[in-house]
Amino acid sequence: MLMRRDNVRVCIPRFLQIGKGSLSELPNIISSIGNIKSPLIVTDKQMVALGYIDKIKTILSSTNLVISVFDETLPDPTDTVVLKGVELVHKNNSDCVIGFGGGSPIDTAKAISAMAKFSKNIQDYKPPGTFDKQGLPIIAIPTTAGTGSEVTHHAVIIDSRNKEKISCRGEGFVPQAAIVDYELTMSKPRRLTIDNAMDTLTHAIEAYVSKKATPFSDRMALDTIRLVTNNIYKVDKDPKDIKAREELMLAATLGGLAFTNASICLVHAMSRPLGSNFKIPHGLSNAMLLPTITEFSILSAQNKYAECSRVGSFSLKDDNDEIACKKLIDGLYKMNKDFDVPSIKTFGTNQKEFERELENMAKDAEISGAPNLNPRVPSVEEMIILYRKAWEPLGESC
Ligand SMILES: NC(=O)c1ccc[n+]([C@@H]2O[C@H](COP(=O)([O-])OP(=O)(O)OC[C@H]3O[C@@H](n4cnc5c(N)ncnc54)[C@H](O)[C@@H]3O)[C@@H](O)[C@H]2O)c1
Numbered sequence: 001m002l003m004r005r006d007n008v009r010v011c012i013p014r015f016l017q018i019g020k021g022s023l024s025e026l027p028n029i030i031s032s033i034g035n036i037k038s039p040l041i042v043t044d045k046q047m048v049a050l051g052y053i054d055k056i057k058t059i060l061s062s063t064n065l066v067i068s069v070f071d072e073t074l075p076d077p078t079d080t081v082v083l084k085g086v087e088l089v090h091k092n093n094s095d096c097v098i099g100f101g102g103g104s105p106i107d108t109a110k111a112i113s114a115m116a117k118f119s120k121n122i123q124d125y126k127p128p129g130t131f132d133k134q135g136l137p138i139i140a141i142p143t144t145a146g147t148g149s150e151v152t153h154h155a156v157i158i159d160s161r162n163k164e165k166i167s168c169r170g171e172g173f174v175p176q177a178a179i180v181d182y183e184l185t186m187s188k189p190r191r192l193t194i195d196n197a198m199d200t201l202t203h204a205i206e207a208y209v210s211k212k213a214t215p216f217s218d219r220m221a222l223d224t225i226r227l228v229t230n231n232i233y234k235v236d237k238d239p240k241d242i243k244a245r246e247e248l249m250l251a252a253t254l255g256g257l258a259f260t261n262a263s264i265c266l267v268h269a270m271s272r273p274l275g276s277n278f279k280i281p282h283g284l285s286n287a288m289l290l291p292t293i294t295e296f297s298i299l300s301a302q303n304k305y306a307e308c309s310r311v312g313s314f315s316l317k318d319d320n321d322e323i324a325c326k327k328l329i330d331g332l333y334k335m336n337k338d339f340d341v342p343s344i345k346t347f348g349t350n351q352k353e354f355e356r357e358l359e360n361m362a363k364d365a366e367i368s369g370a371p372n373l374n375p376r377v378p379s380v381e382e383m384i385i386l387y388r389k390a391w392e393p394l395g396e397s398c
């Protein structure tokens, strides 16, 4: 049953600078936020090595800002890394954080923003509570075209004590401004490009079928699905296809707006424990699970999945719901084959450890609350069966 929400509160960044070359608008964005003297750029070593941080310093050289850089963020950030960044904020009297990179540096910046002013214990930000206070101003500059973190009210951080991947949420994690410049994604290698696009596709499908979907999130979710499926094969054929890169970047931001105003569901709930336990990159673990979980859920929201299928050109416009759903499942398995997405097994996961962690992973997924928003709500036992199925999926549709 869909829970109808008659009206919804939407919280989005005050400024979105979007398009080619928009990074050069950073000085204007900073002055629009006002009263910023000493920003901290939160990024990773790869961004430094690719020359992006030097480029930002050059762009900001005409200002009087005192810039410092924290480049120690890692994929799938932990609270330990966040606290190192908080130390630097206090040492340098930073008054703003600029998250530059993929979802990991942006989420790290969000958590630094909160923990520099409020609790330093990540468990205090754990759902179902929300963090709605105002930390340091956050500017998000994505370089991956995947997570949509630049517009979302989420910050995904691992508690290093128990490996729990916590999707902290609340209005305090919404950036004040975001710069969405697809030129920053041109340096991405193939695997990252595909995994990010699959993350975006998963956000959109999950937002659309979520029990918290709204007419507002639906529009963006459907557009996101169309943009991803129109462009993912193009960019795989020609990584320099500027138009395809631009549309995938737009999809990531729209997908972020879609799921942050609806929700993610079972795929993300089960994907996060795979990331924290087996270091499977976020987009990749979503892609591994998406066909299997769609197959499990599809009969509980056949008309919605059928619409995803038609909009994403998995099926024809006049295919009936049943046929459209079958083609969606076949199409998702085919995408994984076409884009060399490994199974959990072929990724190199240790089977004994996988079996040992299964129950904990399923329980972690349940605690996140997201499975309850899935069209079909699984038990812990069913999630264990789904993990085992995704270990080495047969690729059969129901
Ligand atoms: N906050 C949210 O709303 C939200 C939503 C979805 C996912 N996430 C989180 O985001 C994280 C994943 O982020 P991600 O997939 O963007 O990747 P990431 O930030 O973890 O980066 C992955 C790798 O890609 C490299 N990279 C980034 N941009 C590049 C570029 N332009 N060229 C070359 N290399 C580049 C990085 O240096 C890094 O080595 C996970 O922790 C996930 O849980 C957050």
Ligand SMILES: [Fe+2]
Pocket (backbone or CB within 6 Å): 147, 199, 203, 268, 282, 286
């Ligand atoms: Fe995601």
